[in-house]
Amino acid sequence: MVKGSVKGQGAELEFYNVTLLNASDSSLITGSAFSEVNFSLQASPAEGYILKVTSMGFLPVVKRVEASANLDVGLIVLAVETKELEAVTVKGKKASFTQKNGKLVMNIQGTTLSDAGTVFDALSRIPGLRVGTDDKVTLVDKGAPLIIVDGKEVRDNEELNRLQSNDIVSVEIDRNPSAKYDASVTSVLYIVTKKKKKDHLSLQLSGRSRNGLGLNVKQSYNPGIKVNFRKGRLSNYITYHYGEWNYKGNFSGHLTNKVGEYSYESNKRGLWNNGYKSQRAFWGSTYDLAKGGSLQAQYSFSDYSNEHNINTLLTLRDSDSEITRITDTKRHSDGRLHTLALVYEARIDSLNSLTFGTDYSVKDNVSRSDIFEGNVAYADRTRTRMRNDTEYSVASGKIDYRGELSGIGVQAGAKYLWTQNDGLAKSLDLEDGGVNFNNGNETLDQIFASYLLANKSVNKWSFSAGLRIERTKTNVKLNDRVLLDTVYVGWYPSASVSYALESEAKLSFTYSRKIQRPDFWSLNPSISYLDSLLYSQGDPTLSPASIDVCNLNFSLPLGLSLFAEYEYYRNSIMWTAINSPGTVGVVKRIPINLSKTEYLNFGANYNFSLDKLNLNSSVRVGVPFIKVPYMDGFRELRDPFCSVDIDGDYSLGKRFQLLAGFHYISRRMRDLTMYAEFWDSSLGLQAKFLDDKLLVTMRSKYIFSSDSFRWLGRYGTIEQGHNDKTNRRALIVYVRYNLNEFKNIFKDKSGGNDALRRL
Structure with a gap:
């Protein structure tokens, strides 16, 4: 030591x-x-x-x-x-990859990425990461990661939105996290931020505007203000952001189903427009204790209002007739999220510390849809009002120890997570005032977990081993009738070995066991109609999936790193489609368990820097091995996919930077659905003024890109396809002004991120 x-x-x-x-x-x-x-x-x-x-x-x-x-x-x-x-130092500042115990670390501070704009602008420029138009962060071939800021879980994207790119020191990507994390976490995005300990008062103003360049109107505005002040041992941090988004697009889809000698078909095309407003506020306070450690409290609030309109022309055919119907859907939804968190960190000495944390969140969503459907050839029509209300309550408490025992690094902890979901689905016939259906559902999840992790370094070797135990109790009710009441206990080990070779090369191997719990939508037994011939329904008897993950990482000099990964699923969850029992020609989408699925993934990351030029690139190749029950036999899925990400910048002097990016993902299978290939590119210019206090970035996204998002699913005699044809070209303008040097010193302290992600 x-x-x-x-x-x-x-x-x-x-x-x-x-x-x-x-x-x-x-x-x-x-x-x-x-x-x-x-x-x-x-x-x-x-x-x-x-x-x-x-x-x-x-x-x-x-x-x-x-x-x-x-x-x-x-x-x-x-x-x-x-x-x-x-x-x-400034002249040579470049972004670069490094490997750390099997994790990929990307430096942000002192690189061009520190001036990317918002935290999402910075993450979108990291190869292998994807940031959608809704700011949802995903890792290629891994889905949505658990995001951690300075050791604290981020519960909701609204809370992550407080960060700016210049707040970040580094971003660490862990594709195979240890037993320290919830067993359902398959990847972790760890963000390290700057800290400021001296007395100060700082103010930051920022604004981000996105304007569509094509026929489809796409506009968004996101102004914000942040205040950070510290006096003595007490620090306070306050933020407020307001946002508006407006999008339009067009789509088409089809559904065909052959039942015996009869064939049923629906074709639809239409237009959609979506208007969204939100506001986010956050307050946090921390007090540094005299003997080390700290006491922290924070409260966050966000709400949104959404207007979504869809106009559809639907053609229904069977073997004897053809009907054309017009559907006009107007949906209004509102939602709110309140989170209160308390954290006490006790520093026993320079090596040992204890952290206690508790938090409580309430999230509610109210959605109302007025649906008009009429026959073009006849005067018959229907007018329906659908109401869907949901309220989620999440509470958690945890304790973590970090220290050293007999020269071995030790981490241990325990966590309790309580999640309740209350929902109401009601359908009214506006023509006669009758009730089509009225269902209330309730889902209660309780998870108790504990873990132990040990690590040791010997010469050039580093070893780590851990074990996590989770007890899960789930209760599902529909209209006060118990559909599921189950308890299961899982053991989730993890291990890693790394070896430092010569010339800065490193080799590491990691293993972990994970769990894939069914999300609440998959468990919800309520029926949700998508059109006259298609509806979906969850299955409360779904089993959770067990996942074994092995990962081999090899980092080389000159900015190159390689990895290979194998994933083995037991009882993996997949959505499929069947003919609805008792209703000829109607299709029912349901989730099912598969006994075994396997995946092989390979990847490479490379950083190239030369004088004023900097390039970061990433390549991924994946192959699934899936055997699915299909009609009277089985269907094997072996279609490989690949993705390519390139991000670069070129210095045009002290004040200006030229930015460019390219992303590609090939066609790929997900469940029984084939998604079409997709690519996009971007080009931008960045400038600094007023002693670097004023930053202005203009970036055009999707300049050259695929003009549609398409998928096609085949389920025996059933075929379903969708094509969302939207011009995504947009000009993004970001402006940031620092009054004094602003530093973000508060991070999310919530412990129930996984529960809200499942919701």
């Missing part, structure tokens, strides 16, 4: 890096980044160490120290660089 403390001479350190080398051959033993004054590193035995401490804007400190079982190097003071040295 090597420990000590680091400070800046006459200036504050936001973060610093400590690297420990073997004195005999200068090979890397270990290293990490720190934001607190004190640091500690687990070190393997050696004849002697070379200790290197670095921080941007400061001169590095390198010295040889003697090896011992518990070495304290004392206080290290870093001197501020001269102006000439700072100029050299």
Whole structure:
């Protein structure tokens, strides 16, 4: 164990890096980044160490120290660089990948990505990550990751939206997280942000506008204000954002179904427009305790209002007749989210700490749809009002310990998560006032989990092993009738081994077991009609899936890293379609369990920097091995897919940067549905003024891109297809002005992120 403390001479350190080398051959033993004054590193035995401490804007400190079982190097003071040295540092600032125990780490601070704009603008430029128009973050071939900011889970995207790109130090992508995390978490996005400890008052104003360049109107506005102030040990952070979005598009779809000698077909085409308004507010306060640790409290609020209109021309055919109907749907929905969180962190000493956290969230959504459907040839018509109300309550409490026992790093903890979902689905006939159906459903989930994780470094080797135990109790009711009442216990081990090769190359292997719980939509037994020939219904008896994941990572010099991954699913969950029992020609979509599915994934990440040019690229290739019950036999799915991401920038002097990006994903199978290939490109210009306090970015997205989003599913004699043809070309303008140097020092402390993600 090597420990000590680091400070800046006459200036504050936001973060610093400590690297420990073997004195005999200068090979890397270990290293990490720190934001607190004190640091500690687990070190393997050696004849002697070379200790290197670095921080941007400061001169590095390198010295040889003697090896011992518990070495304290004392206080290290870093001197501020001269102006000439700072100029050299700025000129060479580039984004780059590094590997850390099988995780991919992308540096943000001191790179061009720090001026990307919002946190979502920065994440969208990281190869392998996708950010949708709704700011939903996904990892290629992994879905939505758990997002953690400085060790605290982000419960909702509205809370993540508080961050700006210049708040971020680094982003770490973990494709195979350990037993420390919830067993349902298949990937983690870990964001490290800057911190500021001195007394200060800071203000930041920002605005983001998106304007459509094509025939489809796409406009959005997102102004915001942030205030951050600290006095003594007390810090406060307040934000407010307002947003408006307006989108239009057109679509087409078809459904064919052959039942015996008869054939049923529906074809539809239509227009949709969507208007969305939201506001978000956040308050957080932290008090640094005299003996280390802190006490934190925060409250966040967000609400939204959505207007969604769809006009559809629907043609229904069977073997004997053809009917054309017009459908006009007007949907209005409102929602709110309140979250209150408390966290107490106790620092026992420089190596050991305890963290206690609790939070409570309430999220409600009210949706009302007025549906008019009429026959073009005849005077008959129907007018229906659909009402869907849902309210989610999520509470959690957890305790985490981090420290060292007999030279072994130890992490342990326990967590309780309580989630309740109350829903109401009601259909009214507006012509005669009758009730078509009125269903109330209730789902209650209770999860208790505990984990133990140990790690040890020996020479160039690093080892980690962990075990997580989760007990899940689920109760599902429909109209006060119990449909499911079950309890199951799962054991979820994890392990990793890494080895530091010569020339900065690293090799690591990780293993973990995960669980895929059915989301509440898949468990909900209520019927949801999509049109006259199609409806969906969940199955409360679905079993959770068990997943074994093995990951091999290999990082090489010159910015290249490779990985290979194998995933084995038991009872994987897949949506399919069948003929509705008792209703000829009507299709029912249902979720099912498959006994076994397998996936192989391969990938490479590469960073290239040359003078003023910087490129980051990523390539992914995946192959599924799925055997699905199909008609009277089985259907095997073996279609591979690939994705390519390239992001680059070119310096046009001190004030201007040219930005460009390209994303591609080939056609791919998901469940029994084939999704068409998709690509897009972007081009932009960035400028800084007023001593870099004013940042202006203009970026045109989807300049050259596929003009539609298409998918096609075949389920025996049933075929369903959809084509969303929308011109996505848009010009995004981002403006940020810093009054004083603004730093975000509060992060989300919620513990129930996984529950809300399932909702």
